[in-house]
Amino acid sequence: MPDKHSIPNNQGAWLKQLDAVRLPIPAERHLQVRRALGDSRRTIRDIADLIQGSPALALAVLREVNKRQNGLGDPAESLEVALTRLGLKNAEALLERLPSVPEADIPPALRQLQAISQHACQQANGLFASRLARLWQDIHWGSLLFLAPLWTLAAAHPRLFEEWERRVLANDEPPVLVERELLGTSLMPLCLKLAERWHLPDWIVQGYRLLVEDRRLLAKALHVARDTDHPLARQQRLDEDENLRRWLTQPANTIVLANGLALSSYHAWDSPHSMRWQRLTALYMQVELDELQQQVHQLAVHSARQQKQQDLWHPAEALLWPWHARRLGPSTETADAPTTQPATSDAVEWKALCANLLSTPSPFVNVLQLSSAARDAVVAGGMRRVMIFVADRTQSALLGQQGHGLSADSAGLKLEAAQSQVVRRLLAGAGQLRLSPANVAQFSPLLPGNLKALFPSEHLVLRSIALNGKVAFVLVADQDGLPLSDASLQIFGKTAQCIERALMLFAGRSARG
Incomplete structure (x- = not known):
């Protein structure tokens, strides 16, 4: 959708245009403040606290008061002072002149x-x-x-x-x-x-x-x-x-x-x-x-x-x-698109899958759909064997939900935190572990045996993705045991960021729903 205003090309024209812009106020906040202004039990402090939830509305009140003073006297330095000078009736009239817009449309x-x-x-x-x-x-x-x-x-x-x-x-x-x-x-x-x-x-x-x-x-x-x-x-x-x-x-x-x-x-x-x-x-x-x-x-x-x-x-x-x-x-x-692309024929598909993860509102009905899309994005990013685990409600185990390039018996694989220090670390918070010949002797004994059987490799990457401080997914991936290049790891990291963002969007949609 094109911008509503033509683009000026000098300071004077910009000043004129931007001075006339009326910033939109989220409809829900607009209604709350309007009710508060009509409620005789609410104090100036109460109303000021409510207004500051919308920075655009706070700016509008301060601009209105200081415009009325026309540069005479000190400008209002706080919202409480501005409301006191403006008066609640004038504040209510100002509010009615400001555009009330659903937040999603801003x-x-x-x-x-x-x-x-x-x-x-x-x-x-x-x-x-x-x-x-x-x-x-x-x-x-x-x-x-x-x-x-x-x-x-x-x-x-x-x-x-x-x-x-x-x-x-x-x-x-x-x-x-x-x-x-x-x-x-x-x-x-x-x-x-x-x-x-x-x-x-x-x-x-x-x-x-x-x-x-x-x-x-x-x-x-x-x-x-x-x-x-x-x-x-x-x-x-x-x-x-x-x-x-x-x-x-x-x-x-x-x-x-x-x-x-x-x-x-x-x-x-x-x-x-x-x-x-x-x-x-x-x-x-x-x-x-x-x-x-x-x-x-x-x-x-x-x-x-x-x-x-x-x-x-x-x-x-x-x-x-x-x-x-x-x-x-x-x-x-x-602003949120992936920035590194796979050096394979899957680049276009990977980019499209990441864009789907970042779609607003979230297109996913449930976590199973989201994890399926996440697996496809990781595979398109160049990983040949992938397993996406979900954390159980108690954050004490990981349950295999989506796999690719693995044996049929990998479905439903369970990793217990009590039996593996690495699993405990992955469930503790967002983080990443990369296995390589340089550290495999250190970390391999700490991995669950069933996971090592699934990924018999010295080149492996494990990454946990959290939402609101709790781990939701753990991604485990490799390239059929081949060494992981820096470019491959960067693409994997970018894909994981998209999955994390998709989780946030999905959670926001679920909360609103």
Whole structure:
């Protein structure tokens, strides 16, 4: 479906178009807030808590209040202040003017960006709010709304967000060049102008000014933060630069740091971009990088638990992967499509099977259908012998459900956790074990005898796939005992990611059904 708006090619035209965009509100949240506004028993705090469940609605309220002030006085820095200034009747009238749309009909690009903003808010609250308790409202709302100018862009032109993601994150093209080609202008100055026009909280405007006008200062801070192995030398460099040292104490930096952490982790936790923000945040907080990373990862997991939209990506999922894995790779065509293809005639079939796994809504009626599709994708990816096990309800055994290239008596194979250390590890959480001649002597004695009889091989890969912290599937595969190349393992890993995503989509559909 084509975008509803023509694509401008200069900053002025973009400002005019994006300023006029009315962000859609999920219909269920729209109804809840409308009822709350008409309920005299609800307090301003109650209504504010309900509104913040829809970032677009929170933005609309703040924009409306600050527009009415027309730049006179300080902009409302929190939703409670905004509601108090606006009044409940005016808030109700504003709500009626906003489009109410079923959540499934809101562009995925917009919902994904808002999910990143909610992740950033979680990071900001967890890292900084307790340290700066007096400023927690500024931190909370500033971090949540920092990317708001981009929300309107994703709403009006969702394909541009997907194209930017593919080229900048997956193909590592320079952001400035991509933005000028796609938009006709640079993105950060456009965000700054929108933040100023909407009279967003001062910290948001300061953050964009840093990214646009004070990039040299930011670059110096990032350079100092990089020297994590020599804290004394790093501190001496800060002592020698009073301007930089003073900047590192400014509370307004917290919302830029939180959004930098959330947005960069969207691609990978250990990418150079993500590591730069982690080091800078550790320097700002005066903590060791390892300690900062532990906090950031824990907060990401907490944020993922609160995310109810199963079809969206959350960086916490990548914490279960091998550390150097990437959600996106070169030549990605869509946000969730596999990026490496089998070097066989099965490439087209493999890609189609993975696309079927990622279909929204989930096309599968039951787990048996899903595991059958998963087996076919693994086989099309180049594996010649495959068995997909499902975990039983007690998470104490694995039951063979789908096989390929194996003897007929493999159906119904059962692996007991009590009898194998490897099975216990596979059931403990998502993970992968690769058998090779280098480690087979170590791990072969720990494998169940019936599994070794089924796969008499020194080249084997076992991978457990979890849903909501519990293992659902275990994939066991090989290539008839032949050595597994790095390319084959990468394809297998990408297929497993698709299966994991398919499980999430299936679970979301089942919950709604």
